[in-house]
Amino acid sequence: MPERLAEMLLDLWTPLIILWITLPPCIYMAPMNQSQVLMSGSPLELNSLSEEQRILSRSKRGWVWNQMFVLEEFSGPEPILVGRLHTDLDPGSKKIKYILSGDGAGTIFQINDITGDIHAIKRLDREEKAEYTLTAQAVDWETNKPLEPPSEFIIKVQDINDNAPEFLNGPYHATVPEMSILGTSVTNVTATDADDPVYGNSAKLVYSILEGQPYFSIEPETAIIKTALPNMDREAKEEYLVVIQAKDMGGHSGGLSGTTTLTVTLSDVNDNPPKFAQSLYHFSVPEDVILGTAIGRVKANDQDIGENAQSSYDIIDGDGTALFEITSDAQAQDGIIRLRKPLDFETKKSYTLKLEAANVHTDPRFSSRGPFKDTATVKIVVEDADEPPVFSSPTYLLEVHENAALNSVIGQVTARDPDITASPIRFSIDRHTDLERQFNINADDGKLTLATPLDRELSVWHNITIIATEIRNHSQISRVPVAIKVLDVNDNAPEFASEYEAFLCENGKPGQVIQTVSAMDKDEPKNGHYFLYSLLPEMVNNPNFTIKKNEDNSLSILAKHNGFNRQKQEVYLLPIIISDSGNPPLSSTSTLTIRVCGCSNDGVVQSCNVEAYVLPIGLSMGALIAILACIILLLVIVVLFVTLRRHKNEPLIIKDDEDVRENIIRYDDEGGGEEDTEAFDIATLQNPDGINGFLPPLCP
The missing domain is CATH 2.60.40.60 (Cadherins)
Incomplete structure (x- = not known):
């Protein structure tokens, strides 16, 4: 262990010492006083220099130091010497005082104000702070006046391998398809090391697998994990646990390491048949x-x-x-x-x-x-199962004429028992579908007969339901729908489609169509309706009217002449025979009522009342009403005129013996002269058009 520590210190201090020796000092151009200027040149030369040249010719003075380093995590009985500050203005007379300020000055770093030695008084951690920026200043010991401008310098914390690699995102999970080939990439993992990656090998990581072999492998530098065995079968083993190690110092002995786990799941592929x-x-x-x-x-x-x-x-x-x-x-x-x-x-x-x-x-x-x-x-x-009866058809369609005789057979339904026992079948009608009991059925053979007369014009279709029941097991029943269509028989004569009434103008023209009529027939022939129209035999040579068959199966009635007169005959009756095309054909006679009316010149009917002919002087009722209205209006105007005149010329109080009505009567007796004769045109009263319904104007 001591040998390892010595090796680490040597690795750290060797580059520091080299940097201390080789790096050039920082130069500061100090201002020169007059004595220094005299030392550097003659007064004559000095006087000939410009101000800029004087400044450039000052002697060079400044700080002398290198960039400083301090080893992190270093602890000893004494503060560690970081470096020394020195200025070339310091002659060694101890008249210069060094001052330190900035990051950690006084708390982490301490300076000897006489020698300029800087010591670290606390244990440093590069991972917390990698460098410190401080400011150095030299002042006169007695006056505290600056001898040099302040200058910044940096103390860098030198890294040591004091942090192990960490897998921040672990544990990891990954999947890879089963039956994958050798070397299939599974995933990659990444560890981090807080040590300095640019200095030494403290942060250089190497990866390895501690557990999970021989199934998986890992690339030492990239940490890419791959399959190490081909064709791994999920049905044999689905999940694998892999332990991964990351070691710093390039994997050399003495490095720090960290581990994590990776769970690899084999995903399924379709490699097995059902x-x-x-x-x-x-x-x-x-x-x-x-x-x-x-x-x-x-x-x-x-x-x-x-x-x-x-x-x-x-x-x-x-x-x-x-x-x-x-x-x-x-x-x-x-x-x-x-x-x-x-x-x-x-x-x-x-x-x-x-x-x-x-x-x-x-x-x-x-x-x-x-x-x-x-x-x-x-x-x-x-x-085998007891099955209900089965009809010979899922539905039946029967037809019967509407004039069919009662109890006549319409049709027949059949059913059988599909079981081996072959039970006999009884038939019946579901009376909910035949409320009027128009049909009967033979219970034994299923023949349908007619119970009441049928009328196609009332109902064309009858839908009933037939029930088949096993005699040996009444719970086994079946139903079948039967549709009965009533066929048409020509039993209805044609007639007018509606009640027609025709109007004939007195001033009509010969050949003019008075009315167009159509016929209807309740029957429904196969080829559609076709009607024949004719007049009664005794009316064939009718002097007033004639008929004309149209292509659309309708009939037009035409006038034979003009000059019809309401005073002579107001109404004409024209019987018309209508025949159908049935077999045998049926016919009926319908009578058309034709009224003679007064019409305008363009044929618009205005009056069909015959009493208009008995009015005095041949005036129509409308003309008479217009004349009377004008007379009444004239009388009202005269009364108002006289009343206003009397109010103007006489007192407001009317005498008892005076009567306004008397004045009006007296006025009528005197007559209005030309004004009365011009109130309306006398010639209008003799206008023949008045007979045809033209009315004179109400007033001139």
Whole structure:
């Protein structure tokens, strides 16, 4: 141990001594007094110098020292000498006093003010503080006046190997795929050393594995950890503990070291095929099981985990491939066999299936090991069950004419018992679907008959349900829907689509269409409706009207002449015969009412009232009302005029014997002269257009 300490001290102090000897001193240009100037040159020469030259010609004086070092963690009975301050102004007469200030002055570093020796009085730690900046000053011992300007210098703390490497992020965890090749990188770890990395080997680290061999290796300088064995199998061992050491001093003896642990987990790869737990499975199922029911489960085990263990199941062969299917349960990794189609014990009593389980995810690196799949055989036995009756058809469609006779047979349904016992069947109608009891069924043979008359125009379709029940076991029943369509029979005559009423203008023109009518028929012929229109035989030569068939199956009524007169005849009745195209055809007679009306010149109907003809002087009711309104308005104006005039010329108090109404009557007796005759145009009263509904203006 003493030898080791001496070796360490030698390593530390050797460069310090070399630096102390070789480094040049720092030079400070001290100002020169007049005596110094005289010593350096003659007065004549001095007078000839400029101020700048005088300054440059001053003698060179200044501090003399090197950069100082102190060894960390050094402790002894006496303070350690760090270095000495000295200025060339010091002649050794002890008239100069040295002063130290800055980092640690007086607390960590102490100076002899006479000799300039600096001592470290405390133990130093480079990892806490690597260097100290101090200021040195030389002053006159008696006057304390500065002899030199203050100057900074640095004391560096010299490192020793007093810190062991540390793994700050440990312990570590890493994964590497199983079956990896030799030298596959796992991870890398890093240790830190607080010692000085640029001085010596105190912080130079070398890594090694203390535990975890021969499975893993580590690169000494980079700390990269790799696999040392190929094809490590997760199914054999999944987790490994590796102890890693970091040693400073380049790994040499005497260095400090630190350790950490690394847990390496082998991640799974798909290197194992699925394997059925057994090669033969047996299941039994009743023949009346519901479609989609799970019949049984099979399982193929896989030593891998996660998605590498996922397997898909298929039926690859057998006589039941059409009746059964298999699906995969992703959670349990099972194969579930389900029924796709109904079973019939009487037809086939057992089935054989060949199943295959294969990995969903494969790894091509291991394809050379063979197919990652396995097969197994499944035997399924069908058990007999008491089944309900089976109809010969899942639905029935029957047709019947609406004029069919009561108790006539509409159609027939059939059903049988699929069991070996073959129980007889009884048929009935579900009366909830035939509330009006329009149909009956023969309980023994399933023939449907008509119970009440049918009318297609009321209902085209009748939907009922037939029930088949086993006589030996009434709990075994089946139902089947039966749709009955009522076929049309031509039993309805056509008629007008609505109640039509036509209007004929007195001033209409010959050939003018008075009205267009259409017909309807409640029946529904196969080729659509086609109507024939005609007049009554006695009306064929009608002098007033004629008819015209249109392409859209409608009928137009036309006037044969003009000059119709409401005063002579206000209403005309025109019977029209409408026939359909049925077999046999049916027809009906519909009567069209035609009213004669007064119209405007452009054919707009204005009045259809015949009483307008009996008004005095041939005026229409509208014209008469307009004339009376003008007269009343004129009388009101006259009354207001007279009243205002009397109020202006006479006192406000009206005498008892005076009556305003008397004045108005007196005015009427006198007449208005030309003003009254111009109140309205007399010629308007004789205008023939007034007969057709034109009204004179209310006022001139």
